[in-house]
Amino acid sequence: MKKLTLNTVYLTLLLSLLAFSAQAHALWIHTSSNTEIGKTHDFKVYYADYHENAIEALADWYSDVEDFELWLISPSGKKTKLETKAKEDHFEGSFAVEEKGEYQLQISHTAKVLKGTTAYQFNAYAQVWSGKGKKVSKQQRDLSLSRKQKSSSFQVNYKGNALADASINVLGPDKENKEILTGKKGKAKATMERKGKYFAEVTYTDQLNAGDPSGLKAIWRCATQVIEVE
Template sequence: MKNSTFNTVCLTLLLSLFAIAAQAHALWIHTSSTTELGNTHEFKVYYADYHEDAIESVADWYSDVEDFELWLISPSGIKTKLEPLAKEAHFEGSFKVEEKGEYQLQISHTAKVLKGTTAYQFNAFAQVWAGKGKAVPKQARDLSLTRKPNSSTFQVNYKNNVLPDASINVLGPDKENQEFLTGKKGKAKLDMDSKGKYFVEVTYTDKFKADDPSGLKAIWRCATQVIEVD
């Protein structure tokens, strides 16, 4: 009985640690998903754990996460590095809408390892549609989380290949947490029927070989999108 109780406690602790890791801080891009030609479109970038209502001050961001690079990809595939300004608890900036179609804001930042043998990579996406037009051309990315306009079906790709059986975590406007698994084609249809903000996140851990020259055992990756349903 003692061994059984001990094993149960250990399993509970492991599951708790897994749950914490799956709902940890991440980078998030906040912006409207629609705009119009000629607009100056604004956005903000936060480092937060919305499950815990925790938005970190920029001064407290983990490692060198504040050194992220933010890229804008236009409907015609033009890639532009943006330079958002740091505020107390977020970065903010804007871009000029000069084409019809889909714009994407993209961040992919692997934080400097402070201790341990796991690296942490933060990917964040925002998709902005300026009327009907071209979709952003496919990009070479590590972990991505995207959707089509006005759709609640998300596509998860890893290194440009679909990622099946990936767990997508969603925090809805009612603060209820949902989890979905992607199918064989890396797709998952989410429940987004209520009005408000949805915080959508997928995580994936890439384990390295024991003799990897980096000295690391794994890299934990996450990809996020904030969707506001009107």
């Protein structure tokens, strides 16, 4: 029987902690839900685990997560890649509001696999409304978490289709954590009565077939959205 040295045990523990960190943390887009035509709308992107009150410095972000691409979808369906500026613990940027209706900010980044047979995909969304108008047209994407304007009802889709029996974790401003389950149409309603920020997150794991060309056994996906109730 092969003996494990102290260094081997330490390395195994470290890799396990890295994998756990990737699952516990997620990308989050912070921005106001409301804006007006003619204004410049600001946003920030964090890599954090709000259950542990942990916001990571850029130097500590997992794998190549900092290489994410952030896309803006306008009410007319125009898709624009947004530029971001790196700060100590987040990225920030802005966009010009030129149309009436719903804007959506989207991130979908699969991190480079450091070790093991599981890939981690981070999806983050933010919905911004400039009055009433067109909704964002359906975009082909992996795992998404969205809602209607001024609504606490969430919609979970996977590759464009409603995802039933998905567990949405909602952390409220009072640090109380609640889980809600989607129905057959991928919908679930949360209770967000108190003022402050709510952090909603859903996860889904793809178990891949044996012998998949990627060499992976699974893809862990998460989708997040920050809602600020005023």
